[in-house]
Amino acid sequence: MKIKNIRAKLYQWTGPVKTSDTIFATPLSPLPFQKDSQAPFRFFSWLVVVVETDDGTIGLGNAGLSPDVAKLVVDAKLTPLLIGENPLNTEYLFEKMYRSTVAYGRKGAVLAAISAVDIALWDIKGKIMGQPIFMLMGGRTKEIIPTYYSRLYTRDLDSLRKEAEHYKAEGFTGMKLRCGYPLRDGIQGMKKNVEMVKVVREVVGDDVDIMLEAYMGFNYSYARRFLKLLEPYNLRWVEELLLPDEIHNFSKLKRETGIPLSGGEHEYTRFGFHDLLQANALDIFQFDTNRVGGFTEALKICNMAQCHGVEIIPHGGQMHNLHVVMSSFASPMAEYFPKTEIEVGNELFWYIFDGEAITENGQLQLDDHKPGLGLTLKTEDLTHFNIIE
Numbered sequence: 001m002k003i004k005n006i007r008a009k010l011y012q013w014t015g016p017v018k019t020s021d022t023i024f025a026t027p028l029s030p031l032p033f034q035k036d037s038q039a040p041f042r043f044f045s046w047l048v049v050v051v052e053t054d055d056g057t058i059g060l061g062n063a064g065l066s067p068d069v070a071k072l073v074v075d076a077k078l079t080p081l082l083i084g085e086n087p088l089n090t091e092y093l094f095e096k097m098y099r100s101t102v103a104y105g106r107k108g109a110v111l112a113a114i115s116a117v118d119i120a121l122w123d124i125k126g127k128i129m130g131q132p133i134f135m136l137m138g139g140r141t142k143e144i145i146p147t148y149y150s151r152l153y154t155r156d157l158d159s160l161r162k163e164a165e166h167y168k169a170e171g172f173t174g175m176k177l178r179c180g181y182p183l184r185d186g187i188q189g190m191k192k193n194v195e196m197v198k199v200v201r202e203v204v205g206d207d208v209d210i211m212l213e214a215y216m217g218f219n220y221s222y223a224r225r226f227l228k229l230l231e232p233y234n235l236r237w238v239e240e241l242l243l244p245d246e247i248h249n250f251s252k253l254k255r256e257t258g259i260p261l262s263g264g265e266h267e268y269t270r271f272g273f274h275d276l277l278q279a280n281a282l283d284i285f286q287f288d289t290n291r292v293g294g295f296t297e298a299l300k301i302c303n304m305a306q307c308h309g310v311e312i313i314p315h316g317g318q319m320h321n322l323h324v325v326m327s328s329f330a331s332p333m334a335e336y337f338p339k340t341e342i343e344v345g346n347e348l349f350w351y352i353f354d355g356e357a358i359t360e361n362g363q364l365q366l367d368d369h370k371p372g373l374g375l376t377l378k379t380e381d382l383t384h385f386n387i388i389e
C-alpha cells in the first residue's frame with residue numbers, strides 16, 4: 001500500500017463571530033499599547049489534511065494551530081516526503097518528517113502540520129485494521145471518559161454564576177474558567193481574578209472540580225502571590241500561568257505551592273515534554289495531539305509521564321485527543337468544548353466534522369466499532385466557509 005495523494009484544505013470561517021464577552025489574560029496583555037490583546041489568539045480557520053492511498057483508503061487529520069502556515073508546510077515540505085511511502089509506517093514517517101524539517105521546525109506551526117499528517121496516517125491504519133485508533137494504542141482503559149466543561153469566558157460575576165450553575169445541572173463534575181483580569185491590572189486585577197474563582201466555588205459547592213486558565217498571561221512574581229490567594233478554593237489545577245519557555249520558573253512555582261500546575265498545550269514532541277519532566281515543572285500535561293506530533297509522539301509522552309506521576313489531560317476535546325485519553329492510564333479525563341456560536345475558534349471543528357463525541361451527564365463514549373478516528377467531513381451547511389485547497 002502506498003500514499004497516492006495529500007490535500008491540505010483550509011476552512012476559513014466567514015460567518016458571524018461573537019467576541020464581546022470574552023476578555024481574559026493572554027501573553028500580549030502585559031504589554032503597553034494593546035487595544036485588543038486577544039486578537040492574535042482568536043482563530044477563525046482550521047486545516048484539514050486528507051491523505052489518500054492507492055487502494056482508495058482516506059485518512060483525515062487536522063490542525064487548529066496556525067492553520068494557514070501549517071497548510072504551506074504540508075503542501076511545500078511534507079507532501080513530497082510522503083508520496084509513494086507505506087502509510088502504515090507511522091514511526092518511520094514521523095521521524096522522516098521531523099528530521100527533514102528540524103532545521104526550521106521542532107515546535108509551532110511545523111509540528112502542527114506534521115501532527116495533522118500523522119493523525120491522518122493513524123486514521124488510515126485504523127481503517128485498514130478495522131479498529132478504532134484507541135484499540136491500536138492501549139485499547140480501552142476506562143468504561144467511559146469523564147469530561148470537564150471548558151468555557152466560562154466571561155468576567156461578569158452574574159453571568160459567571162449562571163453559567164456555572166447551568167453546567168453543574170447538566171451533570172458536569174468539573175469546569176474551567178478564565179482569568180478575566182490581566183497582569184497589567186496589578187493587585188486589584190489579582191483580587192478580581194480570585195473573586196471570580198470564589199463566586200464559582202460558591203455556586204458549585206465542594207464536590208465539583210474547578211480549573212483556572214491563565215493562558216500564559218502572567219509572570220513569576222505575580223503567579224507566586226496569586227497562587228497563595230487561590231489556596232482556599234481547592235482548585236483542580238491552574239493552567240499555563242507563564243510563557244511555555246519559562247520551564248524553570250514553573251519548577252520554582254511547583255516547589256512553592258500545593259495547587260497542581262498544568263501546561264504544555266504550547267509544547268511539542270517527546271523532547272519538549274522530557275525537558276518538562278526533567279525540570280519537575282508541571283503536575284499535568286495538556287498537549288494537543290494535533291500540535292504535539294500526532295499519535296506517534298502522544299503515545300511516548302503518555303508513557304514517560306506515567307513514570308513521573310504526571311497526568312495527561314489533553315487540550316481541547318476532539319476525537320484525536322479522546323482516543324489518547326481512552327487508551328492511557330495516565331489520562332483521567334478530557335476537556336469538553338461544547339458546540340456554540342463562533343467565539344474564540346475552539347468551536348470551529350464542530351462545523352467541519354461529523355462524528356465528534358457528545359457528552360451526556362458530563363461523560364462521553366467512544367464507539368468500539370468505528371474504525372480509525374471515527375470522523376467524516378461535513379458535506380452540508382458549509383455556506384459560512386471559504387475552503388482553500
Ligand SMILES: [Mg+2]
Pocket residue numbers: 213215239240265315
Ligand atoms: Mg489552555
